[in-house]
Amino acid sequence: MLNAKEIVDKMLKNDSFSSWLEINIIDLHEGYCKISLKVNESMLNGFSIAHGGISYSLADSALAFAANSYGKKAVSIETSISHIKKVNNHDTLIAETNELNKTNKTGLYSITITNQENLAVAYFKGTVYFSEKNWN
Numbered sequence: 001m002l003n004a005k006e007i008v009d010k011m012l013k014n015d016s017f018s019s020w021l022e023i024n025i026i027d028l029h030e031g032y033c034k035i036s037l038k039v040n041e042s043m044l045n046g047f048s049i050a051h052g053g054i055s056y057s058l059a060d061s062a063l064a065f066a067a068n069s070y071g072k073k074a075v076s077i078e079t080s081i082s083h084i085k086k087v088n089n090h091d092t093l094i095a096e097t098n099e100l101n102k103t104n105k106t107g108l109y110s111i112t113i114t115n116q117e118n119l120a121v122a123y124f125k126g127t128v129y130f131s132e133k134n135w136n
Contacts, residue, residue, distance in 0.1 A: 004028050004069035007135045011068060018061050021054070025065075031099040031107075033066040039091045050087035055095075059111040059124035062095040067107050067128040071135050074107065079126040085119060092116040095124070105130055 002010070008028055012018055027034040037058055045051040059081060067074035087093065094114050101108040111124040 001071045002135050004030055007068050007071065008033075008065045010135065011065065015061075017057065021057060021061075023058065023061055026094070028065060028069065030069050031066055031102065032097055033062045033069065034094065034096045035062050035065065036092055036094045039087055039089055039093065041089055044089055048089070050089070050091070050093075052081070052083055055083065055087060055093060055113050055122045056081050056124065058093055058095045059113055059122070060126070062097050062111050063109050063124070063126040063128065066097040066099065066109060067130070068135065070130075072130045073133040073135060074128040074130050077106075077127050077129045079124065081122055081124045083122045085115070085121040087115065087121050093121065 005028055021037050024036045026036055039050045039054060043050050043054045063076060095111050098110045100110055107128045109126050112120055113122040115121050
């Protein structure tokens, strides 16, 4: 069976969107992921701040990497995000997972998204379904 890093490397190989976001892996092990990205001009909305989808996408990737790190293929079945602080051009966003509950079929995760000053900018919650398929 593949380890967490091998699984995420395999996921990233086929993930053009995460490549476009230029996601960096900071830390990764079973049930846990910490990743980052740097906001650039192409990620800004009409208010000249980061589009909410940027924080969401970073957190969604953190969820996917943490949940899949056990070796079973996992997909999200429900997610939500609360944005609490604006994100500016050139900010660095860091998403860190916290596994709240895991069963054979589902997992519940919270992800805190902070900026380079370690200030929370958003909170994300996600539930995943663990399939019977393994990463290999």
